[in-house]
Amino acid sequence: MIDALLLPLLLQAAPVAAAAALLPSDPLPGDWRAIPDDELLVMTLAGGGTVTIRLAPAYAPRHVANMLALARARWWDATSIYRVQDNWVVQWGGAPTDAEEKPLPAGVAKSPVAEYDLPGAFHGVSIGADPYAGRTGITADSWAVGGSADGRRAWLAHCYGTVGVARDAAPDTGSGAELFMPLGGSARRLDRNYTIVGRVIDGAGQLSGLPRTAAPGGVYLIAAERTPIVSVRLASDLPAVGRPHWQYRSADNPRFAAMVALRQSPKGMVALGGIDVCDVPLGVRRAQ
Amino acid sequence: MIDALLLPLLLQAAPVAAAAALLPSDPLPGDWRAIPDDELLVMTLAGGGTVTIRLAPAYAPRHVANMLALARARWWDATSIYRVQDNWVVQWGGAPTDAEEKPLPAGVAKSPVAEYDLPGAFHGVSIGADPYAGRTGITADSWAVGGSADGRRAWLAHCYGTVGVARDAAPDTGSGAELFMPLGGSARRLDRNYTIVGRVIDGAGQLSGLPRTAAPGGVYLIAAERTPIVSVRLASDLPAVGRPHWQYRSADNPRFAAMVALRQSPKGMVALGGIDVCDVPLGVRRAQ
Numbered sequence: 246m247i248d249a250l251l252l253p254l255l256l257q258a259a260p261v262a263a264a265a266a267l268l269p270s271d272p273l274p275g276d277w278r279a280i281p282d283d284e285l286l287v288m289t290l291a292g293g294g295t296v297t298i299r300l301a302p303a304y305a306p307r308h309v310a311n312m313l314a315l316a317r318a319r320w321w322d323a324t325s326i327y328r329v330q331d332n333w334v335v336q337w338g339g340a341p342t343d344a345e346e347k348p349l350p351a352g353v354a355k356s357p358v359a360e361y362d363l364p365g366a367f368h369g370v371s372i373g374a375d376p377y378a379g380r381t382g383i384t385a386d387s388w389a390v391g392g393s394a395d396g397r398r399a400w401l402a403h404c405y406g407t408v409g410v411a412r413d414a415a416p417d418t419g420s421g422a423e424l425f426m427p428l429g430g431s432a433r434r435l436d437r438n439y440t441i442v443g444r445v446i447d448g449a450g451q452l453s454g455l456p457r458t459a460a461p462g463g464v465y466l467i468a469a470e471r472t473p474i475v476s477v478r479l480a481s482d483l484p485a486v487g488r489p490h491w492q493y494r495s496a497d498n499p500r501f502a503a504m505v506a507l508r509q510s511p512k513g514m515v516a517l518g519g520i521d522v523c524d525v526p527l528g529v530r531r532a533q
Numbered sequence: 534m535i536d537a538l539l540l541p542l543l544l545q546a547a548p549v550a551a552a553a554a555l556l557p558s559d560p561l562p563g564d565w566r567a568i569p570d571d572e573l574l575v576m577t578l579a580g581g582g583t584v585t586i587r588l589a590p591a592y593a594p595r596h597v598a599n600m601l602a603l604a605r606a607r608w609w610d611a612t613s614i615y616r617v618q619d620n621w622v623v624q625w626g627g628a629p630t631d632a633e634e635k636p637l638p639a640g641v642a643k644s645p646v647a648e649y650d651l652p653g654a655f656h657g658v659s660i661g662a663d664p665y666a667g668r669t670g671i672t673a674d675s676w677a678v679g680g681s682a683d684g685r686r687a688w689l690a691h692c693y694g695t696v697g698v699a700r701d702a703a704p705d706t707g708s709g710a711e712l713f714m715p716l717g718g719s720a721r722r723l724d725r726n727y728t729i730v731g732r733v734i735d736g737a738g739q740l741s742g743l744p745r746t747a748a749p750g751g752v753y754l755i756a757a758e759r760t761p762i763v764s765v766r767l768a769s770d771l772p773a774v775g776r777p778h779w780q781y782r783s784a785d786n787p788r789f790a791a792m793v794a795l796r797q798s799p800k801g802m803v804a805l806g807g808i809d810v811c812d813v814p815l816g817v818r819r820a821q
Contacts, residue, residue: 331738332693362803375664376807405620405718414801428741430693430718431812434796437803450619450745453716457738508722513702515650515725519664524719 270504272528277492278386279532282481285491286316286443290326291473296448297489298408299529301388304401305442307357308410311421312442313479318350320422321477326455330463332429335452336411337474338422349420359416360440366396369496370505372522377433378402381522383505385497388444389522391436401441403432404523406449410440428453433523446491446529494528558792560816565780566674567820570769573779574604574731578614579761584736585777586696587817589676592689593730595645596698599709600730601767606638608710609765614743618751620717623740624699625762626710637708647704648728654684657784658793660810665721666690669810671793673785676732677810679724689729691720692811694737698728716741721811734779734817782816 267273286298302309315321321338324347328336349355369384379394381402389407392399403409408426412419421442426449427435445452460466480488494501505525510516555561574586590597603609609626612635616624637643657672667682669690677695680687691697696714700707709730714737715723733740748754768776782789793813798804 329742331741373664376661376809377805379806427718430715431809433809434799434802434805434812436805453619453741454617454743454745457742511722514722517665517722517724518667521664521719521721524722 268503270500270507272494272500273498276495276498276500277528277530277532278495280446280491280493280529282488282490283313283479285480285489286312286477287480287483287489288321288448288477289475290451291475294448294451296451297446297491298443299446299491299493300443301401301441303386304363304388305360305410305440307354308360308419308421308440308442311353311357314350314352315422316477316479317482318353319476320347320350320353321474324474325471326452326474327471328425328462328464329428329452329455329457331457333427333463334425334432335428335455336423336425336463338411338424347422349422353420353422355420356417357420359419361400361416362437363399364397365399367392367399370502372505372525373519375433375519375521377436378522383496383501383522383525383527385495387493387496387527389525389527391433391522400437402522403427403435403439403441404444405453406445407432407441408443408445409435410442412439426452444527446493490532492530492532494530556791558788558795560782560788561786564783564786564788565816565818565820566783568734568779568781568817570776570778571601571767573768573777574600574765575768575771575777576609576736576765577763578739579763582736582739584739585734585779586731587734587779587781588731589689589729591674592651592676593648593698593728595642596648596707596709596728596730599641599645602638602640603710604765604767605770606641607764608635608638608641609762612762613759614740614762615759616713616750616752617716617740617743617745619745621715621751622713622720623716623743624711624713624751626699626712635710637710641708641710643708644705645708647707649688649704650725651687652685653687655680655687658790660793660813661807663721663807663809665724666810671784671789671810671813671815673783675781675784675815677813677815679721679810688725690810691715691723691727691729692732693720693741694733695720695729696731696733697723698730700727714740732815734781778820780818780820782818 284300288296300309326337367384367390371382378391380392389402389404391402410419410421411423411425458465465471509520572588576584588597614625655672655678657670659670666679668680677690677692679690698707698709699711699713746753753759797808
């Protein structure tokens with residue numbers, strides 16, 4: 246049976262006819278900008294699946310610097326995805342074979358200050374207020390953000406696919422070695438409480454489709470339930486041949502704003518009034 | 534490593550000490566109310582997992598009446614979960630062995646009028662406005678709802694675990710035979726566009742943990758990828774011995790309001806300001 250939920254997605258996936266006119270919401274070629282190879286983390290899982298993370302050095306420089314050092318030290322290799330809590334988070338980076346914590350490599354700060362509340366306003370497309378922020382929007386460089394109504398503070402927002410830094414109770418106790426990704430209905434209550442270091446731009450389903458466990462906190466009790474992480478590498482450290490390249494769709498242009506407006510008032514549906522900042526599609530594509 | 538994301542959940546799961554004083558946010562015994570057995574749908578999947586759905590006859594009477602007839606006719610038996618689109622929906626009720634549509638049993642209306650925009654205000658706990666509704670809240674009988682600011686319209690909200698009626702383009706083309714459950718970051722844009730017939734109160738992870746597919750719209754291309762549905766039964770049609778009984782936590786009491794307030798300002802965290810209506814935990818428990 247065909248259903249309306251399915252149709253828009255199939256249409257989206259259909260190839261654009263050669264002669265089709267551009268819509269005001271379609272990106273122009275120049276709207277696509279390169280993600281630097283040293284801001285792309287490629288995580289390879291047992292079984293061969295890969296998860297690609299775009300890092301956010303402009304927003305969490307200390308934690309991202311840690312992550313570069315961790316990747317180069319191959320610290321994550323042979324760790325695992327050890328927690329999948331339904332409607333909440335998937336978490337990885339533990340050392341499954343050790344009861345003890347795995348020592349951090351040289352050059353990795355154990356307690357960088359938290360980086361989840363940034364001075365200044367964001368620039369890009371404004372989406373509106375919501376229960377968690379006086380303003381929300383998408384930055385020019387394509388990050389979902391919240392901000393104070395007075396424009397003096399801003400922060401990256403926890404959406405599906407966001408990569409955050411797990412930590413102990415104190416805000417400065419996450420190094421970036423242990424990471425989580427929200428996979429459920431809402432994780433916005435983590436905004437301004439956890440440092441966001443990036444977002445999954447490809448392969449998020451490899452994480453969200455993992456089996457749930459009834460164990461407390463979603464932490465697999467049996468080692469065999471965990472998904473081994475084979476390797477985590479910066480794209481810039483991979484051989485030039487076969488290295489992945491990605492682009493993001495920039496938001497500081499009227500095409501992006503038109504797409505958001507269309508999303509708020511979809512054709513053939515009751516107009517929504519507004520939209521959740523996490524429900525704005527942040528385009529990415531592979532570069533040639 | 535212990536992390537703060539994990540701790541509250543572990544504490545939640547810990548048994549309450551016998552001598553512990555009740556907090557203002559703790560439910561009293563009378564706050565728990567029975568869900569009638571004929572408002573509980575038990576779906577058994579291949580492999581033995583079960584998914585329990587609380588039906589919403591007060592909000593979508595025509596579609597729920599259809600579903601009772603479908604369950605009694607065993608219409609869903611040997612259908613399947615045939616769609617799992619990452620960060621969007623899981624969908625079931627198709628007839629995997631037929632290219633044709635499976636005929637509906639006698640007594641099932643093919644085109645009931647849509648039931649997603651209801652006259653009147655809701656009563657319960659008010660949560661506040663959000664991008665999709667002038668008001669939101671939890672009804673006394675524990676449903677997440679949106680409503681117009683003037684209190685003249687209300688509707689059930691699409692949250693993680695909500696069960697909705699898939700349909701063709703026209704609003705009255707869903708019978709309740711094909712159903713979907715949102716599993717991703719936000720499905721609120723479906724509010725006032727799709728009829729909600731219930732919500733999963735147990736076993737949602739059996740659906741959200743299914744493998745994703747890269748196929749268009751998340752529809753498995755290979756029959757073997759689908760998860761067979763063994764049976765779908767009303768609890769009231771199951772043998773009395775072993776029949777499941779469930780209760781919901783009512784929201785028309787100060788304990789529930791205190792719990793929401795606590796959720797908005799969690800201990801040890803930056804206060805959130807507000808909360809998304811889909812992020813309010815709707816308590817359920819098995820009755821003795």
